[in-house]
Amino acid sequence: MADAPVAVVVPVKGGPLAKTRLGLELASRRDLADAFARDTVAAVRAGLPDSPVLVVTSDVVASGWAREAGCGVVDDPGAGLDAAVTAGVAQAARAGSRFALVLLGDHPALRPSEIAAVVRESVHRAPAFVPDADGHGTACLLVPTGPEAPATRFGAGSAAAHAALGYTVLEPDAPGLRTDVDDAGSLADALGLGVGRWTRSALARASLPGVQATIHRSPDDGPGSALLDDGVEVRVPLAALASSGLLHLRVGQRVSIELDATGLVATRVWVVGIGDGEPIR
Known part of the structure; x- marks a missing residue:
């Protein structure tokens, strides 16, 4: 060499x-x-x-x-x-x-x-x-x-x-x-x-933490989205709400989000204190 x-x-x-x-x-x-x-x-x-x-x-x-x-x-x-x-x-x-x-x-x-x-x-x-x-x-x-x-x-x-x-x-x-x-x-x-x-x-090994976000478009009637606190917009598919205990999301609502490996698609959306495994604290 x-x-x-x-x-x-x-x-x-x-x-x-x-x-x-x-x-x-x-x-x-x-x-x-x-x-x-x-x-x-x-x-x-x-x-x-x-x-x-x-x-x-x-x-x-x-x-x-x-x-x-x-x-x-x-x-x-x-x-x-x-x-x-x-x-x-x-x-x-x-x-x-x-x-x-x-x-x-x-x-x-x-x-x-x-x-x-x-x-x-x-x-x-x-x-x-x-x-x-x-x-x-x-x-x-x-x-x-x-x-x-x-x-x-x-x-x-x-x-x-x-x-x-x-x-x-x-x-x-x-x-x-x-x-x-x-x-x-x-x-x-x-x-x-x-x-x-x-x-x-x-x-595949990564542990992606929950982050705070604000609902930008509700996923009830089509593709939803949320704005992370750093201004990045992420997609919120309806499936991300499946285990959250939430029935609807309103624009402007504050939520916690887990993201996929790209950091641009929500895999789970929840509000602290609502849904299984989310005691009020």
């Missing part, structure tokens, strides 16, 4: 603070974050079989599966994402790679063909980056290694920041690559594209 022209650097946060915006309980959130990263790495290794993959992390669990997958592991210096990227790119340079493709470990719908095509397109245009689906973030970037490696500016507004630093903007037809999962909405987008086996397994 020495002297491979392009190494892939995958920062993986891991631990209890990973993917907090998913709004899940800790065990499910950590499990899903791990699964996203494993599916990302699996797609990279399939699409770029000759490229070394370096996982940058301080998480013991992530380090373990990364080594099992044949990846190198670089210790995260703990000074933020850009510092983690710098550590990974520096290791790629020491190993003899001329370029480093930096890809965060949150692309569970990534296709091997997408990552292979991006490397072919970007390697002669480096430094270059691919914006994420909404155009504000950075899905991946490719930089030369060594002393000429440019700075990175991951975080809010990173697409504009990287463009301002002189990176070439690439806009490939690569929806899996450009869908990074941070919240319920982006998870639903990834599920619509089709996610990898690790994410599918983690979703």
Whole structure:
């Protein structure tokens, strides 16, 4: 694997603070974050079989599966994402790679063909980056290694920041690559594209908590919906009321909701104190 022209650097946060915006309980959130990263790495290794993959992390669990997958592991210096990227790119340079493709470990719908095509397109245009689906973030970037490696500016507004630093903007037809999962909405987008086996397994294990919502359209006479407290509209099928003890829902009524794996469809709707197993409290 020495002297491979392009190494892939995958920062993986891991631990209890990973993917907090998913709004899940800790065990499910950590499990899903791990699964996203494993599916990302699996797609990279399939699409770029000759490229070394370096996982940058301080998480013991992530380090373990990364080594099992044949990846190198670089210790995260703990000074933020850009510092983690710098550590990974520096290791790629020491190993003899001329370029480093930096890809965060949150692309569970990534296709091997997408990552292979991006490397072919970007390697002669480096430094270059691919914006994420909404155009504000950075899905991946490719930089030369060594002393000429440019700075990175991951975080809010990173697409504009990287463009301002002189990176070439690439806009490939690569929806899996450009869908990074941070919240319920982006998870639903990834599920619509089709996610990898690790994410599918983690979703099957996930415990999705009840959340508070306000009925937006009653399901009595057709498709119903509710607004979560963060403003996201979710579908409320009539079947979600089956075991709730509720006969009707009125627009504006406050309810508790359990959601399916996409976070966009209610599987159970109830009011505290009404229905089986819901004592008044």
